[in-house]
Amino acid sequence: MRRPWLSLVAATAALLVFAAPTLACGGLIGPNGAVNLLRTTTFAGYHDGVEHYVTSFEFAGGGGAFGSITPLPGIPTDVVRGGDWTLQRLILETNPPEAAFRLSVGAESAAADGEAEVILETTIDALDITILRGGGDEVGLWARNHGFRLPPDAPEVLDFYADRSPIFMAAAFDADAAAERGQAVGDGTPVHLTIPTDNPWVPLHILGLGKADGELVEADVYLLTDERPAMLPNAGAFAESAGLILDHSAPATDGLLADLRSDAGMEWVPAEAWLTKVVVDTTAGELTYDLAIDASGAGAPSPIDAGFAPFGPDPVPRAPVALYLLLAAAVVIAVPLLLERGRTRTPGGPPLAGA
Amino acid sequence: MGRIGLVVAVLVVGMAATACVASPRTVTITIHYSGFDPTELAVPRGVPVTFVLVNEDPIDHEWLIGDEAFHEAHRTGTHAIHGDVPTEVTVPALATVETTITFDQPGPLAYVCHLPGHEAYGMVGVLTVDG
Numbered sequence: 001m002r003r004p005w006l007s008l009v010a011a012t013a014a015l016l017v018f019a020a021p022t023l024a025c026g027g028l029i030g031p032n033g034a035v036n037l038l039r040t041t042t043f044a045g046y047h048d049g050v051e052h053y054v055t056s057f058e059f060a061g062g063g064g065a066f067g068s069i070t071p072l073p074g075i076p077t078d079v080v081r082g083g084d085w086t087l088q089r090l091i092l093e094t095n096p097p098e099a100a101f102r103l104s105v106g107a108e109s110a111a112a113d114g115e116a117e118v119i120l121e122t123t124i125d126a127l128d129i130t131i132l133r134g135g136g137d138e139v140g141l142w143a144r145n146h147g148f149r150l151p152p153d154a155p156e157v158l159d160f161y162a163d164r165s166p167i168f169m170a171a172a173f174d175a176d177a178a179a180e181r182g183q184a185v186g187d188g189t190p191v192h193l194t195i196p197t198d199n200p201w202v203p204l205h206i207l208g209l210g211k212a213d214g215e216l217v218e219a220d221v222y223l224l225t226d227e228r229p230a231m232l233p234n235a236g237a238f239a240e241s242a243g244l245i246l247d248h249s250a251p252a253t254d255g256l257l258a259d260l261r262s263d264a265g266m267e268w269v270p271a272e273a274w275l276t277k278v279v280v281d282t283t284a285g286e287l288t289y290d291l292a293i294d295a296s297g298a299g300a301p302s303p304i305d306a307g308f309a310p311f312g313p314d315p316v317p318r319a320p321v322a323l324y325l326l327l328a329a330a331v332v333i334a335v336p337l338l339l340e341r342g343r344t345r346t347p348g349g350p351p352l353a354g355a
Numbered sequence: 356m357g358r359i360g361l362v363v364a365v366l367v368v369g370m371a372a373t374a375c376v377a378s379p380r381t382v383t384i385t386i387h388y389s390g391f392d393p394t395e396l397a398v399p400r401g402v403p404v405t406f407v408l409v410n411e412d413p414i415d416h417e418w419l420i421g422d423e424a425f426h427e428a429h430r431t432g433t434h435a436i437h438g439d440v441p442t443e444v445t446v447p448a449l450a451t452v453e454t455t456i457t458f459d460q461p462g463p464l465a466y467v468c469h470l471p472g473h474e475a476y477g478m479v480g481v482l483t484v485d486g
Contacts, residue, residue, distance in 0.1 A: 140413025
């Protein structure tokens with residue numbers, strides 16, 4: 001588990017991922033003809049070498065089965081139903097109340113031929129969750145053989161992640177079962193994964209799975225770390241990130257930490273921590289990277305975890321304004337120097353070459 | 356000389372007959388990351404061509420070849436599986452499928468995967484039937 005932390009991503013992103021197994025030409029489209037992707041919210045807490053990843057699968061109505069696949073930084077030691085208010089409380093912490101109100105919302109088995117190995121299986125409400133270990137082809141084949149209809153970019157995206165971490169979470173959501181359980185549209189099923197790892201990592205590239213290059217990707221990522229984290233791309237830094245907005249970065253308040261700690265499975269929340277909120281607001285074609293995090297305080301997030309090296313996409317594009325500023329700065333510095341140099345040379349300066 | 360002449364004549368006629376029988380050709384098309392390779396092909400008219408379709412992806416694909424009207428019909432089609440018609444083939448994940456087609460008319464044709472989103476993603480190739 002060289003890879004740090006966590007990942008986040010998931011679930012929501014997941015919406016994107018797969019669709020009803022009964023639809024021959026399904027892709028990302030469900031039995032009712034459409035999948036509405038809502039803004040996703042994910043929480044990645046990191047303390048004492050353990051990542052706590054909490055995400056929510058929201059029931060958006062309709063019927064049939066939908067699913068998602070999320071890359072993970074390591075093998076979870078536990079996958080349970082998340083607390084009831086962790087995500088909502090985080091939103092409340094960083095959003096005005098009005099906005100917050102609107103937003104609130106087994107055992108290992110041998111792998112079949114060519115399929116990924118099943119490490120863990122569990123059911124949470126109407127969600128069937130499977131933790132898989134394998135390469136991109138193996139995970140893709142497992143998903144295909146279990147009713148997930150992967151979009152055409154899935155083979156490349158799965159390889160993008162499997163080359164770095166062979167652990168994935170597949171979540172199949174049965175909307176019919178959710179309706180039978182009395183879940184109403186907008187009800188979410190939180191899932192909490194506990195993942196020992198040595199540094200955080202949040203998959204973002206997969207949020208564009210199944211989307212056209214120009215389609216918008218929106219997500220909120222909350223980080224709770226012992227130290228102020230260093231990130232790559234450096235969200236919020238002027239001209240150093242594209243599509244990532246540092247929406248909140250401050251010591252977590254005592255009230256927030258107490259509220260989080262009182263939720264189910266959140267007793268691990270420390271007495272002091274740093275809260276970061278990163279808003280993803282870009283297009284699928286631009287979101288070619290992940291969010292690497294160094295929570296140790298050393299300030300060295302991994303380019304590999306970000307997907308920049310040794311393989312992966314080109315570095316995140318820098319805003320042209322940065323280049324203009326550099327040129328302007330060069331002019332501001334160079335002009336006075338040249339003028340000064342010319343003034344001192346005028347009468348008594350050395351002869352020009354060839355003079 | 357008469358007997359030799361007869362043998363020569365038989366050989367010449369035999370060779371000519373052989374030349375008139377079109378020998379089948381084999382073309383391999385690889386599918387990787389939801390893309391065809393190659394994306395441009397040329398085959399002669401009237402010759403059986405065997406297409407070996409190698410799917411390296413862990414997801415299913417289709418290989419359907421025809422003119423624009425053919426593809427327009429399939430863009431809104433509902434066939435879950437293809438295979439009964441040589442020009443309409445489903446290639447399962449990580450599998451290899453062969454199909455043999457004799458093109459009787461010259462002209463350009465396209466081969467496309469019509470699973471949702473695949474054509475837009477770029478799963479398109481062009482085959483030219485030489486006259």
